[in-house]
Amino acid sequence: MKRRLFIATSALAAAGARAQVADLNDAIxxxxxxxxxxxxxxKAYxxxxxxxxxxxxQQVLDRSIALFERQLVELKAFAPSPAIRGTYDALDGAWSEFKRELAGLTPGKEEAARIVKLDAAVLALANQGTAQYEAASGKPVGRLVNIxxxxxxxxQRMAKFYLASAxxxxAAGSTAEIARSRAEFLAALEILRNAPEATPQIRQELVLADAQWMFFNRGLQRLEGAGTSPALMSDVFVSSxxxxxIMDRVTGLYSDLKI
Structure with missing residues (x-):
């Protein structure tokens, strides 16, 4: 399982290798x-x-910070409207505050609680920017790239709240957030699987996602049964x-559709 984590991480790093935004699908x-x-x-923190x-x-944290900063520059440069540029200017500010906390020298429970609060502002603005880019696209495939x-x-959100609950x-709020995210994740899988635009390759990747989801979900469900332990938390981290x-590959495949 640990070896598979390195494969997953390197695949994601390759996904962010483009030096600039190619088109609106790539922007989404x-x-x-x-x-x-x-x-x-x-989650990594x-x-x-x-x-x-x-x-x-530590590798996940370092690579996540580096990739976020690189893409933030690219998305601001590509922004096709003042409204989208404004969103990314705001995201830049929220990210700076979040990153300062991530780089703190004395990580602990109090700092972790602040991290969970600060990431909400970054997430909200990043989601706003994604919706704006989807609207700028105006194509059905743009919605699928977003989903x-x-x-x-x-x-990542489910794994983060699992670790927060631990x-x-x-703890009660974290469990509720996992349940909401689980329901949304499963509903979106059905949309992606049944979309007319789904190619055989996309459907094949979604079969892999189903199998990995079963393993990941079993780990999440242990929060309500056996609770948490270093081994269980490791399982959730790796399976997430x-x-x-897998889902990054699916997103890339939808993004590459020229329809």
Missing amino acids: NKAGRQRMLSQRAS LALVQNVEVRNA AGRQRMLS MQID ENLLA
């Missing part, structure tokens, strides 16, 4: 990826505080990374 893809990175960075997957979590891209964020950071990699 990258804008949506910013949502995910806000949750992924928090919470893992580090609890000594879970320490080496991998597929949001699945990446939901995978630290007793609003693998699910993320």
Whole structure:
């Protein structure tokens, strides 16, 4: 399982390798990826505080910060309207505050609780920017890129709240957020699977997503049964990374459709 995490992480790093935004589909893809990175960075921070997957979590945190900053520059430069540029100017400010907290020298439960609050502002603005880019596209495939891209964020959000609950950071609220994200994730899988635009390759990737989801969801459900332990938290961390990699490929495949 640990070896598979490195494969997933390297695949995601390759996905962000384009030096600039190619078109509106690519803009929706990258804008949506910013949502995910806000949750992924928090997940990695919470893992580090609890000594879970320490080496991998540090790599995930460092790469998430670097990718977020690179894409933020690209999305601001590509912005086709003052409204979209304004969203990314605001996101720049929220991100700066969030990043300062992520780089704090004394991580602990109090700092982790602030991280969870700060990522909400980054997520909201990143989601706003994604919606604006989808509206600028005006094509059905743009909506599918957005939906597929949001699945990446939901995978990280569920894992983040699992780790937050393990630290007793609003445990009841964290459990409720996992339930909401789970319902949204499953509904979106059906939309992506049944979309007329779904190619055989996309459907094949979604079969892989179904299998990885089952493993990931079993880990999440243990929160209500066996609770948490370093081993269980490690399982959730790793399976969330693998699910993320699959959904990132699905998003890229929808983004590459020229229809």
